[in-house]
Structures are given as structure tokens and as C-alpha cells.
């Protein structure tokens with residue numbers, strides 16, 4: 134039986150602009166994410182995807198509406214946040230340096246993650262490195278000694294080590310070579326599901342979303358304009374904005390789908 138992991142209800146997030154005005158970046162969004170589900174969130178640059186993700190993590194103040202995560206309201210992180218309040222949602226960013234400490238070895242960072250994992254876990258540093266296709270003898274190296282793609286895989290391993298129940302990828306493949314994008318996206322899906330987590334995968338790459346997500350939500354100007362199973366949205370997009378977005382994907386196999394992408 135599926136359970137609701139995350140529930141957004143009429144969520145509105147605004148930014149104060151210099152001077153008097155405000156900008157509504159997320160406008161009355163209602164959205165559910167079930168356990169063990171991969172939801173793709175797509176939309177053009179500036180439509181509010183990152184703001185939504187940051188609000189879910191407690192990094193943005195909520196103007197109105199609510200966010201329930203594992204049944205409890207998400208509070209904005211601040212000085213009084215306890216470390217254990219941070220554990221269950223992990224974010225992987227476009228720039229892997231944003232989630233890695235440049236002064237600690239990758240092995241130490243993955244070990245830190247395992248230490249704060251609230252569940253007993255069968256993962257080990259070597260096992261996680263192997264999962265992301267790096268040999269265990271790289272554990273003593275520092276993040277700057279890796280390529281962008283390798284760093285992103287280390288950031289994913291570190292995130293999984295902490296035992297999240299929600300993994301959020303905020304454009305995690307945008308800075309990678311095209312040849313690596315699908316592989317890293319597929320890896321995130323596999324590791325999230327294998328460790329019992331759900332995933333919110335934010336991207337403007339619709340072809341990749343189609344291969345890794347169960348459902349897709351389409352965002353335009355701060356609002357979710359359409360949400361549904363990937364095949365339904367691709368086959369019969371209901372919203373005119375979704376139709377335009379899908380029409381703009383370069384066709385690879387005639388359907389805008391890149392074949393065989395999920396195998397990480």
C-alpha cells in the first residue's frame with residue numbers, strides 16, 4: 134500500500150524585492166508525493182522549481198499554505214534546528230560542490246553520512262562508492278581531484294548514506310556532459326528506490342524525465358499546470374503549456390524518447 138510521504142497544500146512562496154514589491158515564485162501549489170515514487174518536476178527556467186524544492190527542505194519561508202513531510206509540518210531551518218531534523222530530506226544540486234565539503238576526503242564525507250543515518254544500514258563507504266562506479270581506493274581523495282560527473286556521483290553516494298526518505302535532485306544533471314546525464318539520473322532513481330526513498334527530480338530535460346520518473350508535474354509561472362503518469366502526460370498532454378513544452382523536445386525516436394536510458 135502506498136503512503137503519502139509529502140503533501141503540499143496551497144503552498145505559496147514569495148520573495149521580497151528591493152523596494153516595496155514582492156514576487157510570487159510559487160503560487161498555491163498542491164502536490165502529493167507517495168512513498169517509493171519518483172516524481173519529475175519540469176518547467177522552464179524561472180518558473181519556481183528550485184524555490185519549491187527549497188521550501189520543501191525548509192530553506193524558504195512559506196507565505197501561505199502548508200508542507201507536511203512524514204505527517205509533520207516542515208519548519209523553516211534556522212539557528213535552533215536540530216541536526217536530526219535535517220536528515221530525512223537530502224538534496225543533490227546542479228553543482229556537486231554545493232553538497233560536498235572541499236576540505237574532507239570523499240570517504241570521510243560518506244562515512245559521516247552513514248554515521249547520522251537513523252536506520253541500521255547495510256551500506257558501507259566502499260559499497261556506496263562501488264554503487265556509483267568508483268573504486269574504494271578513491272576514498273582518501275578530495276572532491277577537487279574528481280571530474281564533474283564523478284563528483285556528482287560522490288554527492289549522490291553521500292546523500293544516500295544518510296538514509297533519506299526523500300531525495301531531491303535540483304537540476305543534478307544540468308552541468309554534466311550529455312553522455313553522462315541519463316546515466317546519473319538513472320543512478321539516482323535506482324539508489325533512491327533501493328534504499329526505500331522517494332525522489333523529486335527537477336530538470337528541464339524532459340527526455341530524461343520520461344525515462345526515470347513514474348509521474349511528472351509540469352510547472353509554469355509558479356503553478357503546477359498538469360500532473361500525471363509519465364506515459365499519459367506524454368501521450369495526451371491536457372494543458373496547452375505542457376503541449377508546447379513537449380512539442381519543443383527534439384524527437385530522437387519519433388516520440389521524444391531516448392532509448393535505453395535508465396540503465397545507470
Ligand SMILES: Nc1ncnc2c1ncn2[C@@H]1O[C@H](COP(=O)(O)OP(=O)(O)OP(=O)(O)O)[C@@H](O)[C@H]1O
Nearest residue numbers: 148149156158176177178179180181182183184185
Ligand atoms: N532569492 C530570491 N530573491 C528574489 N527573487 C528570487 C530569488 N530566488 C529566485 N527568485 C525568482 O523567483 C522566480 C523563481 O525562481 P526559481 O529559481 O525557483 O526558478 P527555477 O524554475 O528553479 O529556475 P531555473 O530552472 O533557472 O533554476 C524567478 O523569477 C527568480 O528570479
